[in-house]
Amino acid sequence: MRIAVLIKQVPAVDSVRIDEETGTMEREGVESELNPLDLYAVEAAARIKEAGKAESVTAITMGPPQARRALSHAIAMACDDGVLLSDAKFAGADTLATARTIAAAIKRLGKFGVILAGERATDGETGQVPPSVAELLGIPALTYVSRIVELTEESITVRRAVDGGYETVRAPLPVLLSVTKEINKPRLSTLAGKLRAKRARIDVLRASDIEADGVGLAGSPTRVVKVMYPKVTRTCRKISMNDDHEGTVREAVKFLADNSFSDARVEGVLS
């Protein structure tokens, strides 16, 4: 069985700046990294392979040429090879257009028993691409997977996080899983892995290589029309302890009670 891992290169979270005028992300000089939540998908794939249940793991990403680095990272961790979907025609894609592109590429790349993805990307935060890809491929999507219970040649049993608890479900292969942080602890890249990544095969697929309609900005039914930067306003009232300890505490409690902390009250003996 072959495994595919869908990954994305994202801006490193602590280096993102939003231009407040235009509402767009300032990408100039911003460091990129492999989406941190995708590390869990790569690790899950690695463990399936190491358990002898898969012969290869292919990392797939859509992005500009420099997204090759994200593939190299995935390979340095544990993947065997990578596929980069890169074409000016893919640019500006929303989640549906992205899913169409990836699904078309997967069809072109042949059969995968399990397709793994992170829960969501830390830049878009939608989590829509993995289930959309499954829908377009006509295979089951199991989201929020926190543990792979059993994997056979025909089916997979997983535990997934749902509101208020977990449910255990089984699906036939091929299947797509999006995994949560609970599933494992991703490994660090090793020097040997980095050297392997340098030699590993990374194929680039262009729009003409895959059969996909409705890709890129032109194929995206949604548009970002405005981005608002949340303004956090906090006010502070400082109450200093003076010699009248009880009075100070009562003042603080009154302040809390007057400001939606309706349960605030003085209990016990103040001294």
Place this chain on the structure above:
Amino acid sequence: MKEAEKSNKFGVITPEVLNEIKDAVSAKNVYTDEADIESYSYDYTGKIFAQRFDVLVKPGNAGQISALMKAATKHRIPVTTRGAGSGLAGAAIPIYGGIVLSMEKMNRILEIDPVNRAAVVEPGVVTNDLCRAAAAKGLLYAGYPMSTELSFIGGNIGTNAGGGKVIRYGNTRRHVLGMDVVTASGDLLHLGGKYRKDTWGYPIMQLMIGTEGTLGIITKAILNLEPLPGKTVNLLAAFPDLDSMVVSVAGVVKSGAKIISCEFLDRLSAELAAKYLSTELPYQEKTEAYLLIQLEADSDEQLEAAYEKVGGICVEMGAMEVFIAESRTDSNAMWQVRQNIAEGARAEDPHASISGDIVVPLSEVPRIMKIIAAKCKAWNVVTANHGHIADGNLHPLALKPKDMTPERWAVYSEEFYADLIQEAVKLGGVGSGEHGVGCVKLDALFASKSPAELGIHSGVKAAFDPLGILNPGKLTAVK
């Protein structure tokens, strides 16, 4: 210190003297509450070393400090200057009581000057706050003590703090360009400036660095800023034994790669920190020693070549695996463990002694490692060993034997360190690389220096502080 002996050497703070102190620094900056005195009576060396004192002062400016020193001189009151209290040798502990001068209110970054590559700061600025402010202007404050999130610049200067980037940028002394100092008698000196060359008289400013507030009180500092490094990468090499780690260090240092950091953690250090952080380093169950190495290069290609070379050296010398941080998350995961060894040790053993800080020439590191192991056996002590190994600076961190009282341990641990210090000195090293002498290593200092050198020590002290009121009991004997 017995009360009688104290009052013999120094003046007493009577209600009248207290009023003079309040007049000098403003009453709102003077604290005599039991709780205040208690929490400023010790530092990170340990509560067991706490010393009572009389008045806590948190001045707002140099003028107040000058007025305070005039009053202190008049009444011969000891004044111990204190930074964040993150010191590991008890330098901020007021051995002879009197006044503790906390610089926490003087915490403004006054200027980041890109043209002169200089920062002008008050002594109460937290190291990391300065690093951030400098980085926002594309510059680097290169001081990097492991307490960077906590320690004050004033304390960094007072101890000549080292840390994790000394191999690349040098210790705090290399970053100090100038300072304002209030003397024991209350005079204000302007030393150095926004320049990097100075053969204009005795280098008095240099004497203020690493002398633990015994010669003057730093009220402002002008610090050197560096250009931000180019690309950096962090490597974590896991070794099956100490020997292969030690030989790797020599190879790494002479590899030609630009090394920013080269830190060592032994098995116990990694375990204590990882447990405290609820994490785990890779290969932890089979690793006896880790090296955490940070490299710098101008381009991704050069960086790749550098880590391949340095990582390759580690593998060749016996590393089981070399891990490469791919992201800031990975890097933080590695450095967090390195930064939290002391915290991890204290979580496991509240009496863990963190003051161990010996230095030897790099070539003697293999020998001192063996000596530490042998001394641990002889003294029946367990140490978590870590440190800035490429600087030859090791921190054997001693855990209290279960059956020993904390009081006995406070003495015993320092006797143990004193024994290690003797060995380090024999190998051409010193007893402290960055923590300082403080109150815990004074006897070891006296034991390792010649009478001639100690005589000059006393002479320097007398020239700056004839009454001996600045942090008495540190670096020189109280006359």
